[in-house]
Each structure stands twice: as structure tokens, then as C-alpha cells.
Amino acid sequence: MLEAAMWGAIASFSLLIGSITGLFLTIPKRIIAYLMALGTGILIGASSFELLIESVHESGILTTAITFLAGACLFTFIEIFLYQKGGSNRKRSNKNPEGHSGMAIYIGTLMDAIPESIIIGLTLLYTHKVDVLFLIAIFISNFPESLSSTVGLKKDQYSNKRILTLWSSVIVISAISSSFGFLFLENASPMMLSGIQSFGAGGLIAMVCSTMLPEAFEQGGPTVGFVTCVGLIFSLSMSHLG
Numbered sequence: 001m002l003e004a005a006m007w008g009a010i011a012s013f014s015l016l017i018g019s020i021t022g023l024f025l026t027i028p029k030r031i032i033a034y035l036m037a038l039g040t041g042i043l044i045g046a047s048s049f050e051l052l053i054e055s056v057h058e059s060g061i062l063t064t065a066i067t068f069l070a071g072a073c074l075f076t077f078i079e080i081f082l083y084q085k086g087g088s089n090r091k092r093s094n095k096n097p098e099g100h101s102g103m104a105i106y107i108g109t110l111m112d113a114i115p116e117s118i119i120i121g122l123t124l125l126y127t128h129k130v131d132v133l134f135l136i137a138i139f140i141s142n143f144p145e146s147l148s149s150t151v152g153l154k155k156d157q158y159s160n161k162r163i164l165t166l167w168s169s170v171i172v173i174s175a176i177s178s179s180f181g182f183l184f185l186e187n188a189s190p191m192m193l194s195g196i197q198s199f200g201a202g203g204l205i206a207m208v209c210s211t212m213l214p215e216a217f218e219q220g221g222p223t224v225g226f227v228t229c230v231g232l233i234f235s236l237s238m239s240h241l242g
Helices: 002-024 029-060 061-085 103-128 132-155 160-183 190-241
Strands: none
Touching: 002 103, 002 132, 029 061, 029 132, 029 190, 061 103, 061 190, 103 132, 103 160, 103 190, 132 160, 132 190, 160 190
């Protein structure tokens, strides 16, 4: 359980690194866009080549498809709610709309981090080793996410202390979520575990496509498509080597 918490915290620690970078350094928007696109490609690849393929082998294509689309659907419904509150702009480096909710941004950030962390705990439970590819995917994608969000929150006059507290609390909750995935699902059947993984994969892919890719394209232009493909082929290579 402690090992699961440690890996969940490590995967999310890049949120704090990105936040500190956004507070004290000026990073060109195009670089942020490329990092976001790279992280998107790696995360899509990790979800597809690791989580979904495992789920198909364990549960079959029909169950995998249903749980995958259910995860994407749940994320979409929550994202629609957050969109109305301004939380959908949590990954944007621009100033958020007037009347946006800081709590919505925070909830949206947790919505991204919690399923990622639970899956880390699940893979540790299921395979007795950390999924290095998925861990790398989360770590890389988290950095530009928090960096871009922090720049946006600074423009909204959020204090440095408040911003750092927000990201630090996400790391703590991520560690707890990873432990939850390991501890409370210990007696779950392999089919249930694979269903949870494909459900999480649906939410993750829906998240990166609706939040990270639009920001990357807006700041980086058409070349982010190629960078995303680089991240995807990196995932495929890592998966093949594993």
C-alpha cells in the first residue's frame, strides 16, 4: 500500500514542478504546447497499448468497449458541468472567464488526477510491479498541465501560496487514491480490475482530447499533431520493449 502511495505521489509530483516553473520562470508558449502534445500522445498510447489491450485479453472486446465508453461518457458529463463554471479552462494559460469558479478548476484537476492514480495502484496490484510506461505518461503530461494552469491562475490574481497549496493537495490526494486502488480492490476479480482500467482509460483519453490537445494546438499550431504522434510511437515502443 505504501509503495502504491509513493508511486502515485511521484507521478503527480510533476504537477508541483510545473507549478513552480510557471510561477517563477517564463516558458515560451510554443514549448508548453509541445510538451502538452507530447504528454497527450504518450498518455493516449499508454491507455491504449497497456490498459485497453489488457482489458480485451481479460474481459473481451464487448465489455472493454462498454466500460471504456462509460468512462468517456462520465468524464464528458462532468466536463460539461465544469465548463459552465469555468473549470474547463484549468489547463489554459490565458486569463479565465469572468465569474469562473476556482473550486471548479480544483475539482477538474482532481478529476484528472484521481483516476490516473487509482490505475497506478491497480497495475501495481495486478502485476506486482509499477507500469513504467503509464507512470512516464502521467508524469510528462502533468508538467505542462500544471505549468499552463498556473500561468492562467496567476493572471486571475491567485497568490503563489494558494496555487502551490492547490497542487500540493492534489499530490497528497493522488497518493491516497493510488493506495485506495491497491488496498480496497485487492480481492477484486481480474475481470473487475480490467473493467476499471478500461473505464479509466476512457476518461483519460476523453480528458486529453477535450482539454490538453485544444490548448496545445492553440499555442503551438499544426505541428503539435506531429509531436503528439511522436509521443504515441514512444508509447508503442516502450510497450513493445516491456
